[in-house]
Amino acid sequence: MKNLSWFNKAMFFFNIVLTVLTFLAYILPFLAPKLFPILSVLTLILPFMLILNLLFFIYWGIQMKRQILLSSLVLLMGITFINKFYKFSSTDLPPSDNDFTVMSYNVRLFNLYKWIERDDVPELIANFINDKNPDILCIQEYSEGKIDLRAYKHKYVLMKGDKTLTGQAIFSKFPIVGRGDIVFPNSNNNAVYADIKRGKDTIRVYNMHLQSIKITPDVHELNEDINELSEQKSKKMIKRMSEAFKEQQEQAEIIMNHKKNSKLPEIICGDMNNSAFSFVYRSIRGKLNDAFEEAGSGFGKSYDFKYYPARIDYIFADKKMQVKNFESYPDFVNSDHFPVMARLAFEN
Template identity: 30%
Template sequence: MKHLGKALVYVIVAVNIFFAGLFLFSAYSPWIINPSVHPVLSCVGLVFPIFLFINLFFLFFWLFVRPRWALIAVCSFILCIGQIRTYMPINFRTEKLPDNKIKLLSYNVMGFNMQKKHTASDPNPILKYILKKKPDIICMQEFQFTSDKKFLTEVDINKALSDYPYHTKCNVSEKGTGNWLACYSKFPIISSRIIHYKSTYNGSAIYEVEVHGEIITLINNHLESNKLTKEDKDVYVNMIKDPETQKVKNGVRYLTRKFAEASAIRALQANTIAKEIAASKHSSIIVCGDFNDTPISYAHRVIAQGLHDAFTQSGSGLGISYNQHGFYFRIDNILISKNLAAYNCTVDKSIKESDHYPIWCYIAKQK
């Protein structure tokens, strides 16, 4: 391979530069592109990991063939180091935790596994998991229950979570279909209200919670879903299983349009949440929930400006939290203000009863 012709080397160099440019563009797309103006282009952040691994391939290729050209990939990685760390951080676990820590759990419970009844002999698996993890504050999305006593009722949930004397819920669906957000806390919830923005099904809620004598602002989010139907997901799965050229082109075009529509709506929602964060009367702020968007996205960037991403700060790996139909992304987040510190942030894959894995971490005031 060391005897590649000069012309062929330059062709490969040109291809490498092209993909390095796409890598940079995808990494910085949340700063360059407003989804409200260019919704389709805003989806380029979804393929950030693909361009990352393509450039990693070129790095090793050049190291074995023409080491000096490896500088192309090296430079692209240096320029994107912040985004790479945001997307897939590496941190060591903290064994000794601060005494003033609290444990926060955020979980899209997807209707508690079809509102399965909770009893002592046959517990609801999601409630059983929450009780086992013993968080101090729980923020839930798609919190659903029924009045039919054969299934999970609100009374059942409150009884199971009796260790949480403070709790509040709100229906964020304009259509009244019961898409609730809920917060259960061992600390007093002083106030609770919906954050109003454009959506027919999703939403956000803001709470004031008194923790160790200090009031913190806590925002629980379920941002605009991508509205992928079972048929849409089948298109994606079939495209992966049988990557025939025309099928891939049609599938990518169709799915991109759906992602783009939702991305444009999420951009406006993210702007509204960012205004709420900026207007907070309290210095300690926690923002969590299902963002329905990746760490390399306009929504994540806008909401996280001025905050730390708890997973980036104290987690490790890709932290994939959505786990269905071949769509594997970290779309669930915990963000904290800079006067707080996160420890051992974990996307917990031990429970699979929802299409999301829960995310939790310890949070303490910076000394």
């Protein structure tokens, strides 16, 4: 420190603060949000913190300063997190007769309230689904009667709400031999499941929609630039997100308890409204494969957030299944979410 200029001393101080926050973010996926709900916000910006650590690594490396060791240690420990944020190469194994495809898509009520200033959004979504032709389709924020998916002989749709009916839907080309819903107390969110018979195999497919952390400002704030939010609004937003993290933990626990009663191979799809660095992600994924990590590429962006390539929609597949391909469709902008789809096959 004695040999550092005053500027480098200030830089090293910020480097230390960043290191502490990054280590906290590393630990938080293993700690229940109820214990530290405000700190859980750090898991949302972990990739950004890793990028800052990389910039510090470059900064100290150019000057050949031993302070580079701090950033080196942080980055080495963060290697396991990189695949959750960005994949450098994809997997696309040859198709076979044993393959089947699963799509998950939060359709935002098929643009019921004209968030997108077009009248043909339902038609575009229907055309997209028909073109991709998934064998199993999980839809969140479904609105009955907006599109007609005739390719699917089997479906389970659960609609709830007072003024506006919204729901979860599972469409399948294979027979549904069991179904049900999972209630989240004091919430408009929920999960549904369907036991789907495919040949000799029966698969339990969960379609979940967890509590929103409301990353995007409320409707009356949408025209404000994010940098112009007042301190009071920022505190309000952080508090709102903290409460949502606690609710998500409760909802994840309910899903996990429900899973214990099933011995069927599982697929879990849906809008988790949280990052892959969170406690909720770690809890729900459990020992399942994250289809993006197994076969995706790039950021796997699934939410239309202006400032960040957010991945909050997931397809988790049982270890008995091989993930042969994964795609996200960030160019298909007809909701605030983007569709994600995986091609799966049971291991021989």
